[in-house]
Amino acid sequence: MDATIVPKIQKHYPVLLKEIISVISPRHGGTFIDCTFGQGGYSKKILDFENTKVIALDRDKESEKIANQLKQNFEDRFIFKNIKFSQLNNLKLKNENIKGVIFDLGYSYTQIKDPQKGLSFDSDGNLNMQLGLNSYSAQDAINKLEEKELEKIFKFFGDENEAKYIARNIIKERSKNIIDTKVLVEIIDKSKKRKNFKVHNATKVFQALRIFVNKEISELIFGLINAAKVLKKGGVLGVVTFHSLEDKIVKYFFKSLSENKSISRYSPVAKQAETLFNLIQKKPITPSDEEVSENPPSRSAKFRYVIKKSDFYNFDTDIEEQFRNYMEIENYGDKL
Numbered sequence: 001m002d003a004t005i006v007p008k009i010q011k012h013y014p015v016l017l018k019e020i021i022s023v024i025s026p027r028h029g030g031t032f033i034d035c036t037f038g039q040g041g042y043s044k045k046i047l048d049f050e051n052t053k054v055i056a057l058d059r060d061k062e063s064e065k066i067a068n069q070l071k072q073n074f075e076d077r078f079i080f081k082n083i084k085f086s087q088l089n090n091l092k093l094k095n096e097n098i099k100g101v102i103f104d105l106g107y108s109y110t111q112i113k114d115p116q117k118g119l120s121f122d123s124d125g126n127l128n129m130q131l132g133l134n135s136y137s138a139q140d141a142i143n144k145l146e147e148k149e150l151e152k153i154f155k156f157f158g159d160e161n162e163a164k165y166i167a168r169n170i171i172k173e174r175s176k177n178i179i180d181t182k183v184l185v186e187i188i189d190k191s192k193k194r195k196n197f198k199v200h201n202a203t204k205v206f207q208a209l210r211i212f213v214n215k216e217i218s219e220l221i222f223g224l225i226n227a228a229k230v231l232k233k234g235g236v237l238g239v240v241t242f243h244s245l246e247d248k249i250v251k252y253f254f255k256s257l258s259e260n261k262s263i264s265r266y267s268p269v270a271k272q273a274e275t276l277f278n279l280i281q282k283k284p285i286t287p288s289d290e291e292v293s294e295n296p297p298s299r300s301a302k303f304r305y306v307i308k309k310s311d312f313y314n315f316d317t318d319i320e321e322q323f324r325n326y327m328e329i330e331n332y333g334d335k336l
């Protein structure tokens with residue numbers, strides 16, 4: 001979901017469900033990994049097809065309650081693990097015929113509605129933002145990080161033009177008071193010279209803090225690498241993203257592993273490296289007008305996928321180098 005405001009919709013919608021099912025084809029059976037189980041929208045649909053098995057992951061312990069209900073109906077075909085998807089290579093998957101690994105990034109309607117999670121700037125919740133299995137909260141970050149570090153978080157993860165003033169005013173305010181959600185929104189409002197009447201002033205800073213607290217960039221990068229490893233030949237690796245930085249990472253990873261690159265530009269005959277994936281569609285799949293009108297937060301969803309060409313496990317990728325500066329910003333959290 002894109003907005004950090006509690007949406008007006010009243011229930012959870014699995015985004016792009018029809019399109020994803022058509023791409024991963026569970027009607028032929030096989031094992032699927034649902035890396036972001038949430039309310040189980042994708043897992044339930046896959047289990048409707050006979051001869052399928054679902055291994056579902058979610059970092060939020062709350063998801064386990066829904067998973068336990070599903071387990072009652074599909075005892076032999078459904079497994080849930082409360083782990084982060086960056087750890088998916090630690091699951092014992094050698095004998096599994098993994099036909100699809102699917103990610104639906106971000107948070108669900110239920111999570112943004114939960115004041116304990118503190119994801120929303122228009123709730124009275126505390127400044128938390130932990131989705132689960134975290135080491136620190138947004139409260140820790142806002143009250144303990146240095147001014148320059150906060151500025152970089154807002155700028156790189158939120159694309160916030162006034163990151164510098166917001167960071168400066170946070171440092172001033174925190175010497176007098178503990179900063180909670182309400183105070184943070186007031187600081188952002190006060191700091192922003194250019195008002196945007198379409199989007200709430202606090203949207204970008206809240207998105208940036210959520211990415212930082214949950215290490216979403218490192219999670220995505222290691223999630224993609226490990227998903228590529230465990231998938232079997234012919235299997236689909238698919239990701240639904242909700243903001244441009246996530247989409248940039250997924251697009252780069254898929255493109256770099258599915259394009260023939262010349263090994264050396266100085267060699268007389270350009271040698272071609274073997275590609276590992278097939279990229280069938282360069283453009284992402286986006287929700288229909290009908291889906292957007294039923295579920296407005298789906299408007300920023302983009303689904304990209306690739307198909308694995310052979311049964312490899314280890315492979316070379318420069319994705320970590322490409323996005324190292326973002327991961328280094330996330331590592332500011334190590335000292336919290």
Ligand SMILES: C[S@@+](CC[C@H](N)C(=O)[O-])C[C@H]1O[C@@H](n2cnc3c(N)ncnc32)[C@H](O)[C@@H]1O
Nearest residue numbers: 014036038039040041042058059084085104107
């Ligand atoms: C948009 S929701 C998924 C909704 C789901 N597709 C459905 O139909 O119900 C995203 C879910 O991913 C989980 N999540 C986010 N980052 C994660 C990570 N790094 N590892 C595991 N789960 C994660 C969140 O806790 C949330 O439940």
